[in-house]
Amino acid sequence: MSGFVTPSQTVGPFFAMRLPWRDGPYVVPEGTPGAITIIGRVFDGAGNVIPDALIETWQAAPDGTFAHPDDPRGASPGGYHGFRGFGRCETAPDGSYRIVTLKPGPLPAPDGGTEAPHLDVSVFARGLLDRVVTRMYFPDEAEANGSDPVLSSVPADRRGTLIAEPLPAPAEGVEGSPGQLRFDVHLQGEGETVFFDV
Amino acid sequence: MTADVSTERPAAGSTAAGDTLILPSYGRAPAGNHPPLDFTGYRSTALRHPKQPLVLLPQRLTEVTGPLLGDELITPTDADLTTQHAGEPQGQRIIVTGRVLDSGGRPVPDTLIEIWQTNAAGRYRHAREHHPAPLDPNFDGVGRCITDSAGRYRFVTIRPGAYPWGNHYNAWRPAHIHFSLFGRAFTQRLVTQMYFPGDPLLPLDPIYNSVPDEKARQRLIPEFSIELTQPEWALAYTWDIVLRGRNATVFEGRPA
Numbered sequence: 001m002s003g004f005v006t007p008s009q010t011v012g013p014f015f016a017m018r019l020p021w022r023d024g025p026y027v028v029p030e031g032t033p034g035a036i037t038i039i040g041r042v043f044d045g046a047g048n049v050i051p052d053a054l055i056e057t058w059q060a061a062p063d064g065t066f067a068h069p070d071d072p073r074g075a076s077p078g079g080y081h082g083f084r085g086f087g088r089c090e091t092a093p094d095g096s097y098r099i100v101t102l103k104p105g106p107l108p109a110p111d112g113g114t115e116a117p118h119l120d121v122s123v124f125a126r127g128l129l130d131r132v133v134t135r136m137y138f139p140d141e142a143e144a145n146g147s148d149p150v151l152s153s154v155p156a157d158r159r160g161t162l163i164a165e166p167l168p169a170p171a172e173g174v175e176g177s178p179g180q181l182r183f184d185v186h187l188q189g190e191g192e193t194v195f196f197d198v
Numbered sequence: 199m200t201a202d203v204s205t206e207r208p209a210a211g212s213t214a215a216g217d218t219l220i221l222p223s224y225g226r227a228p229a230g231n232h233p234p235l236d237f238t239g240y241r242s243t244a245l246r247h248p249k250q251p252l253v254l255l256p257q258r259l260t261e262v263t264g265p266l267l268g269d270e271l272i273t274p275t276d277a278d279l280t281t282q283h284a285g286e287p288q289g290q291r292i293i294v295t296g297r298v299l300d301s302g303g304r305p306v307p308d309t310l311i312e313i314w315q316t317n318a319a320g321r322y323r324h325a326r327e328h329h330p331a332p333l334d335p336n337f338d339g340v341g342r343c344i345t346d347s348a349g350r351y352r353f354v355t356i357r358p359g360a361y362p363w364g365n366h367y368n369a370w371r372p373a374h375i376h377f378s379l380f381g382r383a384f385t386q387r388l389v390t391q392m393y394f395p396g397d398p399l400l401p402l403d404p405i406y407n408s409v410p411d412e413k414a415r416q417r418l419i420p421e422f423s424i425e426l427t428q429p430e431w432a433l434a435y436t437w438d439i440v441l442r443g444r445n446a447t448v449f450e451g452r453p454a
Contacts (some may be wrong), residue, residue, distance in 0.1 A: 003301035005227045005440045006417050007409040009391040010240075012376065014324040018314035018340040019378060021271070045245040052326075058264060058384050068263035070222055070383065086265035107259045110219045120260045120384055127242030129233035129408050131389065133255075154253055187246050195248050196255035197226075198385050 008130035013052050015124070016090050020054070024088035027057065027101035032082065034062070036103055036179035038136070038164065041095040042123065045188030049095025053125035055185075057087040057099050057136075059118070064105030073108075103138065103179070109149050116144035116151065120198075123185055132195040136183045137163045154194050161186070161193045221262050224385040224442040225301060230411030239404030241365050257385060264384040267310045269344060277343040279315075279355040287337035289318025289356035291432040294392070294420065297349040298379060301443035305349025306386075311439075312378040313341045313353060320359030320373075329361050354432065360399055372399035372406065379439060386441040393419050394435070 011019070028035055038057075042050040060066055061080045065073065080102065089097040107115040119136045137145050145151055151159050164181035186193050235247035255261065275282050280291060298306040316322050316339060319331040323338055337356060345351050358373045374391040381387065393400060400406055400419075409415040420437035427434040 003225075003228075003440075003443065004231055004411075004414055004417065005301050005442055006388060006390055007414050008232045008388060009376075009405060009408075009418070010242075011378075011389050012391075013326060014322045015314065015376065015378075015389075017322060017324050017338070018312050018342075018376075045249075048245075050246070056387075058260060060260065066259065066263040068266065068382075070262055071259060072220060084265065086267070108219050109258060110221055110256075112218065115258060115260075118260065122384075122387060124389060125246060127240070127244075127246035129235060129237060129240065129243065129405070131387065132235070132248060135255075150255055150258070153255075158250070188249055192248055192250050194250070195252050197252040198255045198257060198261050 010126060010129050011054060011124040013126045015054060016052075020088065020090045025097070025099050027059075027085065027087040027099060028080075028083050030100055032100075032102070034102055034179075035100055036181060038099045038101065038119075038181050038183055039167075040097060040183040040185060042091050042097070042125070042185045043095065043187065043189075047189065049091075050125055050187070051091055051093045051095055053091045053095070053097075053123055055087075055089050055091070055097045055099070056122040056124070057101070058120045058122075059085055059101065060104040060107055061085065062102050062105050064107050106144055111149065113147065113149050114144065116141050116148040118148075118150075121183075121185070123187070125187075128187075132187070133198050134185065134193050134195050135162050139163055139166050139181070150196075158192075158194050161191060219259075221257065221259065222383075223257050223262065223445045224383060225445050227301075227442065228411075231409070231414045233408035233410070237404065237408045240408060261384050264382060264386065265380060266308070266382065267380060268308065271310065272342055272344060276341055277351075277353050279337065279339065279341045279353065281354075282338055283336040285336040287317065287334050287356050289334075289337075289359075291354070292357050293352065293354055293426060293428065293432050293434040294375065294437060295350070295352040295426065295434065296420070296437040296439065298345050298351065298381075298439045298441065299349060300381070300386070300441050304443070305345075305347075306381055306441060307345055307347045307349050309345050309349075309382065310380050311343050311345065311351050313355075313375050315339045315355065315358040315375040316361055316373075318356050318359050320361035322361075331359070331361070357394070357433075360397075365404060370399050370402075372397040372403050377439065379441065381441040388439070388441055390439070391418060392437055395419050395422060
């Protein structure tokens with residue numbers, strides 16, 4: 001509990017005038033070795049796509065570091081050229097978004113455990129009076145996911161909403177990254193995504 | 199300040215295997231400070247609010263860090279929305295200035311603020327905007343700036359107009375400017391709206407009134423400032439924006 005803060009208000013339908021950037025979806029430049037692409041759609045409680053949502057992602061670098069002074073372990077010794085840690089993408093008319101990034105590393109947890117690789121994801125939209133926050137985990141990390149302290153705090157039957165699905169690699173000779181994942185967000189209703197109070 | 203840092207920060211090497219990772223933590227706002235996600239008066243919330251309860255996430259490394267977006271995004275005209283075109287926009291020129299603070303009263307320096315708004319006639323420059331009010335060729339209604347070392351920001355713009363929206367019969371949004379802020383941690387991210395004092399539409403607006411606590415609601419309204427008003431030029435409003443504050447260091451995940 002803390003003092004009053006400025007209240008949240010919805011982003012409304014016209015945030016795209018300002019918030020999206022041309023390179024916003026690129027946490028790393030496209031074509032960066034090892035880059036992965038996360039695609040997904042945002043749905044409402046009637047199962048309709050939401051064409052005016054904004055997705056933002058924040059995550060560690062592949063070695064589990066953050067370029068941030070409040071990471072008590074210090075910054076990555078080598079650093080990751082062009083890696084911003086932050087991604088932003090508005091949804092298209094079909095409700096889809098796309099983020100190009102590097103897979104984050106695992107993180108030490110304050111209680112001595114380990115957090116599985118994950119992205120923090122914020123969703124903003126008309127009709128959301130405050131952002132909602134979720135996490136995206138990786139499908140090829142079953143063991144790490146199994147001991148992740150945040151996933152473990154979620155009812156078992158809803159954990160699946162936080163784990164991305166692998167998508168088939170593009171065919172031989174077709175441009176594209178082999179690391180493609182799908183992470184859909186359901187704001188309400190069947191398969192409602194788990195959202196966190198951070 | 200220096201003393202705080204030396205006591206709050208772990209000594210080098212304290213994160214070696216088996217040791218406790220000591221992180222800052224950000225306080226949660228009191229009840230009634232933020233709007234509920236389910237608010238009947240605002241129709242669009244009906245199908246867009248989660249029905250399951252939020253799961254408490256004790257803050258960890260990803261939550262207490264965040265994007266520190268900086269100067270590379272900003273051009274000099276970004277903070278003056280009246281000089282982004284060859285001609286001057288229509289409407290009442292205003293200055294909106296203030297500080298970004300945390301709830302402990304500490305300034306938040308070097309943080310990105312992004313704003314967007316209607317023109318003086320109440321029209322947004324957006325493809326899905328259908329309000330039949332004129333566009334202004336000299337006004338885009340978008341701005342950005344970075345707070346200075348004392349957390350101060352300053353925009354020059356045009357007073358936005360009210361506009362109708364389809365929420366209910368004869369629904370009009372009070373004039374407002376959208377603000378987006380990052381702070382220094384993922385937990386501090388805030389998107390909000392600044393209204394204007396004395397607007398007769400405020401008591402009728404479901405979005406403004408979705409904030410349960412009246413004092414918290416009033417934090418969305420700036421003060422008119424004759425001191426900062428520039429003679430023969432522009433009216434000034436001051437508005438401080440308060441983000442979540444950093445608590446004293448706690449040992450998360452450990453029993454006290």
